[in-house]
Amino acid sequence: IGCAARFGFGIARETRWLPGLAIAPLSEQNIEQVWAGFSDLSQDHNESLSEVNGPADFATQQASDILLQVPDFPATLATLPTLPKEKGKLLGSSRCKFGKTKGIRLSYQLSHIANTAAQTKSNNDPIVSAYQLELEGDQFPKFQNSYITLRQTDGTNIVLWREASYVYALVADLPPADLNNLAQSVGHI
Secondary structure, eight states: OOOOOOOOOOOOOOOOTTTEEEEEEOOHHHHHHHHHHHHHHHHHHHHHOTTTSSSSSSEOOOOHHHHHHHHTTTTOOOTTOOTTTTTTTEEEEEEETTTTEEEEEEEEEOOOOOOOSSOOOSSOOEEEEEEEEOOOOOSSOOOOSSSEEEEEEEEEEEEEETTTTEEEEEEEEHHHHHHHHHHHHOOOO
């Protein structure tokens, strides 16, 4: 499976401050790159759901096993986007590379959420993708304690946030409020 082929968080380095949010001045080209990156997350998530062997390249229920599969990715157990066990079951992980941006995708099965469109073709349990993407410099604005929710035209929703040198994203066909609540429950081991 693996993650999609490109990811464009090409934001200029100069920033201007708005209340509670740092935003870089964007050129038309950079805006297209940023939005293409969000679409790539949605596309990657949706493609993983249609995989015959499941949404993850490396199947595991232990987050500690993930780091063994991505030794070149600078993550630790403390930085992995983990869901509490009562919220979802870890199915495994996949390496990601979106352009120059490297990351990992953790796939979770959310059997506690009923009547949602986030389903695999083989069962009715919702699947959410949790992404951890490594940043270099100011590729993505620094938000102060904010979760950004984006609705994609394909019905997939994305919640983004930034911590240190990573951008995290949850992607699923869940209602925005449910996905945002789930994002706020993401912890680090």
